[in-house]
Amino acid sequence: MEYRVLAIIPAYNEEENIVSTVEDLRAHAPEVDYVVINDGSRDRTAAICRERGYRLISLPVNLGLAGGFQTGMKYAMRHGYDFAIQFDADGQHSAAYVVPMVEHALATGSNIVIGSRFCAQKKPVSARMAGSMLISAMTRLTTGQRIQDPTSGMRLFDRTMIPHFASQPDFSPEPDTIALALRSGAKVSEIQVEMRDRTAGESYLSFSRSVAYMLRVCISMLFVQWFRKKVR
Amino acid sequence: MSSTLSVFLMAGAVLALAFVLAKIRKGQVQTADAVFWFLFAAALVVLAVFPSIAFWCAGALGIESPANFIFLCVVAILFAKVLLQSVEIARLKERLSQLTQEVALADSEVERPS
Numbered sequence: 105m106e107y108r109v110l111a112i113i114p115a116y117n118e119e120e121n122i123v124s125t126v127e128d129l130r131a132h133a134p135e136v137d138y139v140v141i142n143d144g145s146r147d148r149t150a151a152i153c154r155e156r157g158y159r160l161i162s163l164p165v166n167l168g169l170a171g172g173f174q175t176g177m178k179y180a181m182r183h184g185y186d187f188a189i190q191f192d193a194d195g196q197h198s199a200a201y202v203v204p205m206v207e208h209a210l211a212t213g214s215n216i217v218i219g220s221r222f223c224a225q226k227k228p229v230s231a232r233m234a235g236s237m238l239i240s241a242m243t244r245l246t247t248g249q250r251i252q253d254p255t256s257g258m259r260l261f262d263r264t265m266i267p268h269f270a271s272q273p274d275f276s277p278e279p280d281t282i283a284l285a286l287r288s289g290a291k292v293s294e295i296q297v298e299m300r301d302r303t304a305g306e307s308y309l310s311f312s313r314s315v316a317y318m319l320r321v322c323i324s325m326l327f328v329q330w331f332r333k334k335v336r
Numbered sequence: 337m338s339s340t341l342s343v344f345l346m347a348g349a350v351l352a353l354a355f356v357l358a359k360i361r362k363g364q365v366q367t368a369d370a371v372f373w374f375l376f377a378a379a380l381v382v383l384a385v386f387p388s389i390a391f392w393c394a395g396a397l398g399i400e401s402p403a404n405f406i407f408l409c410v411v412a413i414l415f416a417k418v419l420l421q422s423v424e425i426a427r428l429k430e431r432l433s434q435l436t437q438e439v440a441l442a443d444s445e446v447e448r449p450s
Contacts, residue, residue, distance in 0.1 A: 159444075160444065161440045162440055162443065164440065167433050167436055178437060178441060
């Protein structure tokens with residue numbers, strides 16, 4: 105592949121998963137560069153990466169997913185990468201899908217490719233999927249486009265999107281930002297991927313956090329969105 | 337306005353002013369920010385000493401009780417202040433985030449010169 109691709113792996117207290125995540129990338133996407141963003145972890149995440157010689161950027165304090173991902177986007181921009189992909193450190197994402205996502209972006213001319221769990225498969229019925237469907241409906245309502253899996257954390261961005269994520273304030277890798285990109289004229293597409301369940305460690309999403317997340321995304325997409333400046 | 341409320345308001349205003357001055361003295365409030373709190377506390381004292389101002393304003397605006405006029409003003413001013421502080425905090429967060437990212441990026445270049 106003549107394109108340079110960077111996998112950004114934000115990691116907060118992922119000492120149990122980080123090795124398998126990075127080794128998966130090295131084995132199944134060897135042509136893709138990666139960088140681990142240690143987001144002020146209190147466990148041995150950073151130490152493990154240093155011992156094994158992984159490419160690491162270690163934040164001195166915890167900034168949260170958006171701040172960690174933005175650090176990776178700054179790195180991608182400064183080193184002239186053509187594509188950057190958001191890749192979870194908890195083992196949910198499979199490295200085998202990274203290259204197909206890049207190929208899909210090139211074939212369709214997409215600026216954003218979402219690794220979707222529900223492109224070809226139906227959504228299971230659960231509270232979390234109800235949230236996912238609500239966000240899909242709001243995306244459809246505000247942008248006219250159907251996104252099957254808006255909350256998928258596996259998203260590929262091309263070089264037109266990287267500078268926005270690297271420098272714009274409040275530009276987090278979330279469904280509301282995808283909707284903003286769509287309204288700004290970016291092309292977004294999805295391909296089917298398989299995701300694993302968490303292999304170890306604790307999920308970030310508790311019930312109260314899920315409710316707060318949904319509330320934030322809803323208000324952002326339905327109200328705040330119309331007052332934000334379009335990008336590019 | 338009842339005289340009890342007037343006395344209460346005056347005592348409160350003087351206490352608020354003393355509190356603000358103490359914070360400024362200890363350097364816990366920056367002088368630039370202290371201007372707001374000083375004027376706010378001073379305005380409360382003036383209103384307590386000359387309640388006729390509140391009576392006149394309430395009458396002019398058609399508000400029955402001067403106390404309600406004062407409450408309305410205080411709530412409006414504090415609302416604006418909290419909103420402005422929210423803006424200020426967002427700016428500080430953004431700066432902290434940028435600084436943290438730059439420190440980490442610079443560190444990674446030192447460890448792995450490219």
